[in-house]
Amino acid sequence: MNQAETQWLQHAIQGDDQAFTNLVEHYQTPVFNLCYRMLGDPQEAEDAAQESFWRAYQSIQRYDPQRPFATWLLSIAAHYCIDQQRRRRLPSFALDEITEEIVPDPAPDPEKMVGQIERDRLLHSLLVDMNGQDRAAIILRYWYDLSEQEISEALSLSVSAVKSRLHRARRLLAERWQEAQPASVNSERNTYGAQSF
C-alpha cells in the first residue's frame, strides 16, 4: 500500500467520504473482477461490487490496520458473492455483455475480441460447477496470488479447510479443462503426451 492509499484509508476511517471514494476508484477493478468471476454476470458483478464497497464503508471503523486493506476488501466481496451464489445457480453468459465488459479497447480487433470471449467462456466453464467457497478459494489463489493462510483469513476458514477446498477445486479444474478441449487435441496429446514431460 503506497503513501496516498494509507492517507485515504486514515481519512476514510475518520469519516471522510471523498477519501473513501478515492479508495473505491483505486480498488474498483480487483473487487469487480472478483465479483465477476464469482457470479459470472456483469450486472450482478456491478451490484455485488457496489454492495461490497457499501459494507466496507459501514464497517471501516472496525478495520484492523495490521491486515492488508486489499485482502480485507476482497474478503468482504467474497463473502457477499458466496451468499449470492447460494441463493441461485450461476447463469449462462450473454455474448454481447462479455464483448462490452471485457474488451474496453476503443478500436477493438475482431479477432482479438473473439479470442477474448472464447478465453472468458473457457474460464467460466472451468469455474461453473464449483461451489461458492471452492470457487472463491481458487480465484483468490490464482487471480490474486493469496497464500493459503490469507485465503483462510479472507474466507473465515481453517488452513486445512482451505487446502481441502483447493484440492477439490484443482481436481475439478483439470477435469473441466480436459472436457473443454476439442476431441482431436485430446487424442493427439494423449498419443504424444509422455514426450511433453
Next chain:
Amino acid sequence: MEHNLFETWIIDQVELNSEQEYALQQHLLDCSTCQRLQRNLQAAILSIQTSTPVAPEPGFSRRWNDSLAHRRAQQQAKQISFTRNILLVGLLFLLAMLVGYSLLITSPMRLLVSGMQNVMSLVLCWNQLGRIAFNLISALPPIIPLAIWVLLSTGLAGLSLFWVLTLWRISRQGVGNYETKT
C-alpha cells in the same frame, strides 16, 4: 509407491525433494492418467493466471457516490423503523402484562370501575395542578425582579429553539452522520 500418492502430489502442487521428484517423473512415464491430470491442471491454472482482470464500466466511483446518499437514507429509515417496532412491541408487552395481572387479581367489572376512577382522579389532579401553577405565577412577579424573568424566559426560549433545531438536523442527516460531523 501408490498411484494415489502421486495424484495428490500433482493436485496439491507440493514442493518435492529430488528423490520424490524422480519418483514422480518415473511414475509419469508409465501412467497416462497422471500425465493428463498434470498437463490439464497446469494449463487450466496458466489460463487463469494469464487472463486479463475485468474492469467495471466507466463511472463506477461516480455511481458509488450517487448511491451513497440513497443507501444512507435507506439505512436511516431502517433504524427508525427498527426502533419504533421495538418500542411498540415493548409497550404492547407491558400492556398485556398489566391487563393479564389485573384480570388475575380482580373481576373485569371492578377493573372497569377502578379504571374510570383513576381517569377521574387524573383529570382532577390536572385541574388542581393548573390552579397551583396559576396561583404561583400570580404570586411570583412581585417577589422576583423583572430582569430575572426576562433572563429565565429568554433562556427557556433559547433552549427550546436549540432542541427543535437538533431534532430537525438529526431527522435530516441521521444519527451516525450527525455524530461524525459534530
